[in-house]
Amino acid sequence: MPDNPIITFQNVSFSYNGAPVLQNASFGVGERDLVCVIGPNGGGKTTLLKLILGLLRPGEGEVRVFGESPGRARRRIGYMPQHIRYDPQFPVTALEIVLMGRLGRRAAGPYSKQDRVIALRALEEMDMADFAGRLLSELSGGQRQRVLIARALACQPGLLLLDEPTANVDAAVEAKLFTTLRRINERMAVMMATHDLGFVSEIVEHVICVNRTLAIHPTSDITGEVIREIYGGDVRMVRHDHRCSEEGHEHHGIS
Amino acid sequence: MEFLEALRDPDVPFLRYALLVGLLASVAFGIMGTYVVARRISYIAGAISHSILGGLGAAFFFRVRFGLEWLHPLHGAVAAALLSAVIIGLVTLYGREREDTVIGIVWVLGMSIGLIFIAKTPGYVDLTSYLFGNILLISKSDLWLVAGLDVVVVALAALFHNQLLAVCFDEEFARLRGVRVEFYYMLLLCLTALTVVLLVSVVGIVLVIALLTLPAAAAAGFSRRLWHMMALGVVFCMVFTTAGLACSYTLELPSGPTIILFAVPVYLAGAAYGRRRAS
Numbered sequence: 001m002p003d004n005p006i007i008t009f010q011n012v013s014f015s016y017n018g019a020p021v022l023q024n025a026s027f028g029v030g031e032r033d034l035v036c037v038i039g040p041n042g043g044g045k046t047t048l049l050k051l052i053l054g055l056l057r058p059g060e061g062e063v064r065v066f067g068e069s070p071g072r073a074r075r076r077i078g079y080m081p082q083h084i085r086y087d088p089q090f091p092v093t094a095l096e097i098v099l100m101g102r103l104g105r106r107a108a109g110p111y112s113k114q115d116r117v118i119a120l121r122a123l124e125e126m127d128m129a130d131f132a133g134r135l136l137s138e139l140s141g142g143q144r145q146r147v148l149i150a151r152a153l154a155c156q157p158g159l160l161l162l163d164e165p166t167a168n169v170d171a172a173v174e175a176k177l178f179t180t181l182r183r184i185n186e187r188m189a190v191m192m193a194t195h196d197l198g199f200v201s202e203i204v205e206h207v208i209c210v211n212r213t214l215a216i217h218p219t220s221d222i223t224g225e226v227i228r229e230i231y232g233g234d235v236r237m238v239r240h241d242h243r244c245s246e247e248g249h250e251h252h253g254i255s
Numbered sequence: 256m257e258f259l260e261a262l263r264d265p266d267v268p269f270l271r272y273a274l275l276v277g278l279l280a281s282v283a284f285g286i287m288g289t290y291v292v293a294r295r296i297s298y299i300a301g302a303i304s305h306s307i308l309g310g311l312g313a314a315f316f317f318r319v320r321f322g323l324e325w326l327h328p329l330h331g332a333v334a335a336a337l338l339s340a341v342i343i344g345l346v347t348l349y350g351r352e353r354e355d356t357v358i359g360i361v362w363v364l365g366m367s368i369g370l371i372f373i374a375k376t377p378g379y380v381d382l383t384s385y386l387f388g389n390i391l392l393i394s395k396s397d398l399w400l401v402a403g404l405d406v407v408v409v410a411l412a413a414l415f416h417n418q419l420l421a422v423c424f425d426e427e428f429a430r431l432r433g434v435r436v437e438f439y440y441m442l443l444l445c446l447t448a449l450t451v452v453l454l455v456s457v458v459g460i461v462l463v464i465a466l467l468t469l470p471a472a473a474a475a476g477f478s479r480r481l482w483h484m485m486a487l488g489v490v491f492c493m494v495f496t497t498a499g500l501a502c503s504y505t506l507e508l509p510s511g512p513t514i515i516l517f518a519v520p521v522y523l524a525g526a527a528y529g530r531r532r533a534s
Binding site for chain 2: 055085100135
């Protein structure tokens, strides 16, 4: 546990209609942490994020965010969902999407001048300022993702929560995203769910490995063999002292 | 032009009223139609508009049977539309039932209640007028009611534009920002309900849904922004109702279907243009 955790999970369990998704999870995230949540599809990554946002309630245990219940704390979280859910034909521009990060501050009426400045700055930070007037349907997958990260930044959060930020992104864009997220991490905690392990091992100090149960490892502990076992495919890091499998997480003690 | 002369003719005030109602209502139709198309809830709007017959029938029955002169059929229409919107809204937000089934039930229940009330109303009631519109039914008091509702719809839609846009685009994110998503979804359905009522006397409950979605859907092909779509939708709706009324008066055709026949080709043109632009 970090000294001043902004997120704490204590013995949290969650199940969908009786099927356990997360079991007895405990961990903490500090205010300048950069954390990755990894695990196979359906392993509980998105569930974990939704528990932090208070969109789901734990069956057992307790989730605290910024020392409050997730429902109360969610205004201080900038959240980027997976963009697959959107209707790509919806007539809305990049700037209009980012401005949605400024919602909830006024009961009614137009956005303020300051809201626009903050939204444009967020677009600039994601290198998307030139695309402010573009329609959603005119943006590539990677550009849409950056717009959605900009929207999360426009919330001026204390925690940036990203669901699969590297999906649909090529290696060059990924490298750039990595630099940007590191810079952002200097002023807020960043937590992301991903199955892109190359990305993880390069920038993150800790990974939270979810596959029904949950374990926290330093990135150096994540091994190629293990990863191949879970995901298949190629992997960049090799070190043999930990296993993430259906049965759980076990250490071999070779380091 | 026969139509222009008729508009000035003091003996045919109903034509002026119909045109005014059409032009006034177009503002609400362009705006709310855009939300309905963007959020893809035209099926819900269809159920609301058809259920209006229940309110029309009930108001008609009580007016004739109990001599309630102040009770106007449009009052019943407003009540029925809002009631349907609230029922559908509650079911889609909180219900565990299949929502399309419930929407279908509201649709037919409203019509059934309306038909029974109309059957039991003493004297002759021209059902076709309500189903497909009849501009002869429009009185001066209708004009005021339509203008009033129009102002309410447009003012609320403008005031809460950002919230409604966010709820239509990404409900979950809006909720995370502290926007009361349930409230705005209900507002969206209720404003849609009020909008549908505006043109019931001109195009009827069966055809009104077409006029709600066609101008906005046609505008979508030519628009890059939601508010472009709204503005162009308003213009299209005005053109459709004016051209339709002129044509129906000159050629002695029923007004509702004539208006719809103007809207469909423009929609097809918009869809074709939008597709070409996208490719």
